[in-house]
Amino acid sequence: MRLDTLLKRAAGRLEQAGSPSPRLDAEVLLCHVLGVERSWLYTWGDRHAESFSWARFEALVAARAEGQPVAYLVGEREFWGLRLATTPATLIPRPDTETLVAAALEKATSGSGRLLDLGTGTGAIALAFAIERPGWEVLGVDREPAAVALATDNAARHGIANARFRVGDWFNELVEERFDLIVSNPPYIADDDPHLGQGDVRFEPRSALVAGEAGLADLHALVRKAASYLAPSGWLLLEHGLTQGEDVRRALHGRGYREVATLEDLGGRERVSLGHAPLR
Ligand code: GLN
Numbered sequence: 001m002r003l004d005t006l007l008k009r010a011a012g013r014l015e016q017a018g019s020p021s022p023r024l025d026a027e028v029l030l031c032h033v034l035g036v037e038r039s040w041l042y043t044w045g046d047r048h049a050e051s052f053s054w055a056r057f058e059a060l061v062a063a064r065a066e067g068q069p070v071a072y073l074v075g076e077r078e079f080w081g082l083r084l085a086t087t088p089a090t091l092i093p094r095p096d097t098e099t100l101v102a103a104a105l106e107k108a109t110s111g112s113g114r115l116l117d118l119g120t121g122t123g124a125i126a127l128a129f130a131i132e133r134p135g136w137e138v139l140g141v142d143r144e145p146a147a148v149a150l151a152t153d154n155a156a157r158h159g160i161a162n163a164r165f166r167v168g169d170w171f172n173e174l175v176e177e178r179f180d181l182i183v184s185n186p187p188y189i190a191d192d193d194p195h196l197g198q199g200d201v202r203f204e205p206r207s208a209l210v211a212g213e214a215g216l217a218d219l220h221a222l223v224r225k226a227a228s229y230l231a232p233s234g235w236l237l238l239e240h241g242l243t244q245g246e247d248v249r250r251a252l253h254g255r256g257y258r259e260v261a262t263l264e265d266l267g268g269r270e271r272v273s274l275g276h277a278p279l280r
Helices: 003-016 022-034 038-044 054-065 070-074 095-107 124-132 145-157 199-203 217-229 245-254
Strands: 076-079 082-085 113-118 136-142 163-167 179-184 230-239 258-264 270-276
Touching: 003 022, 003 038, 003 054, 022 038, 022 054, 022 070, 054 070, 070 076, 076 095, 082 124, 082 145, 095 124, 095 179, 095 230, 095 258, 095 270, 113 124, 124 136, 124 145, 124 163, 136 145, 145 163, 179 217, 217 230, 217 245, 245 258, 245 270
Parallel strands: 113 136, 113 179, 136 163, 179 230
Antiparallel strands: 076 082, 230 270, 258 270
16 A cells, blocks of 8 residues: 555544544654654655554554544654653643743843753753753753653753753752743643543643642742742743633732733733742
8 A cells, every 4th residue: 555545544544533633643653653754755655555564553543543642652742843752751742832932032131041940841841942042051840750851861862961850849859049040831720621631631641731729729839939949130931821821910910020921822822921030
């Protein structure tokens, strides 16, 4: 069978199974099995698929048809142009989160400084920032040792030497440290949100998704605690859900942050709120 026919069939099956991106899924899975880039498929799609592992491709398509995320099946996801190893121990990096990276870069105007990324997961935010600001020292913290190991591997994979990763529960392991930027994409979904029963999120760690107080508990805790860890001219930048901007701004104002604002993601939804360190 020709590869393009094979792809068409797989995509049809995934579409029936309810995937929101059946063709892309099929291409990514096939490329994974063949060990090629997607651009290769466009040139060589008329080749016949004789000598490759059908069984492996079929098994991946079947797993995807059952809903498993493509990023976990192939073990990676691209974020900010970086291919990052991704496992079920962490959230899958999302394009929305590039808004947070862009905002942090905008605030990082000097050639050197220190950035802290809390709940770093794959290390996506920390690594994207570190590669753009080689003069900065980047620290990523996660409660899960498996995430810290993964983020460390991802740094090595891309030869990023200015990012380190450490196990810690938010700020708990950080003694007497100050940062110019503190960023986080914390859990912010309410535990009764129907979104949790749909798509890839069903397979992601709940601890990375769900927070108390209708999703606001960790955001509030970060706003409260970050003030003690920011340099005097530092900024706190937090990703949140599209209806949480007002709450987060109120929390930032309440804790004395200045120049509080909210930024929209590529889809025009309120996604990142930020504030300048409170005066001491
Ligand atoms: N934005 C993600 C989602 O809606 C959630 C990420 C998070 O909770 N930090 O699926």
